[in-house]
Amino acid sequence: MNTGRILLIEDDPGIRKFLRVALEAQGFTLDEEASGKSGIAKAATSQPDLVVLDLGLPDMDGKAVIARIREWSKVPILILSVRQSEDEKVAALDAGANDYVVKPFGIAEMLARVRALLRSAPGGATPETEILRRDLRIDLARHEVALAGEPVKLTRKEFDLLALLARNPGRIVTHRQLLADIWGPAHEHDLQYLRVFIGRLRAKLGDDPAAPRFILNEPGVGYRFLD
Structure with missing residues (x-):
């Protein structure tokens, strides 16, 4: 059976x-x-x-x-x-x-x-529906983010960008990968576009680029979500 x-x-x-x-x-x-x-x-x-x-x-x-x-x-x-x-x-x-x-x-x-x-898929597949990083909670299923218990309002693209970084903690995600995955292959070289969205995301998370808690810039390569 x-x-x-x-x-x-x-x-x-x-x-x-x-x-x-x-x-x-x-x-x-x-x-x-x-x-x-x-x-x-x-x-x-x-x-x-x-x-x-x-x-x-x-x-x-x-x-x-x-x-x-x-x-x-x-x-x-x-x-x-x-x-x-x-x-x-x-x-x-x-x-x-x-x-x-x-x-x-x-x-x-x-x-x-x-x-x-x-x-x-032996044993079934257990979905990761929530990511917890320090006082940041990312609900992947409901597309909700909370910081220290307070909701953070993100656009769809901002959420997708944060989720992609958070699913790869401690790893460098390249500019090209971020642009291709979030905006599509046609935008692989739109680096300024990515910088604008990273800036908005940092502002909403209160993440100081000079002393980041969540998103670290790897100059010339990409971004890393601090684990």
Whole structure:
């Protein structure tokens, strides 16, 4: 008998019922969500061993759901979708999905892919949903930051920049990597752009560049989040 917790993010009640019967009969525990936003929140709180995700959700595209989950978790993600073009498959896999099954699908193949993904992540994947560094708390799932218990309001880009640095404590993250990951490859050389955002981030965190507590400048190379 199989074990493991599976999160199913699917808006079609018929498919949810079909998969619930099939997966629970195999011994899996199943959580169900019908929208992208609720699915992301459930992924952060229930710590599933596998996410099964439909791309055509009512509130957001499934690829955006993948991107959000990948901000803090390496949990295996299996796509179920009617979209069968090669471009859609490549885009989903590039976004961070692990496998792709086209609807309609055979349940035997579906279960085999589920088992294969679970084997590739022994013991499941525990997401890092919160980063604590001294008196700084970064909630990756809710996109919230607090300093000494007080909320810090950041823009989406400022949050993404801080989260990327904080997930690599003590390591130099290069200018090019920061620009490419946060703004895209077309901005890899926009160093002044990065400096402006680092300056804003430091100001909001009360981080003196002359005596930094959080973000250290490595001249000519990048930035390091102090561990």
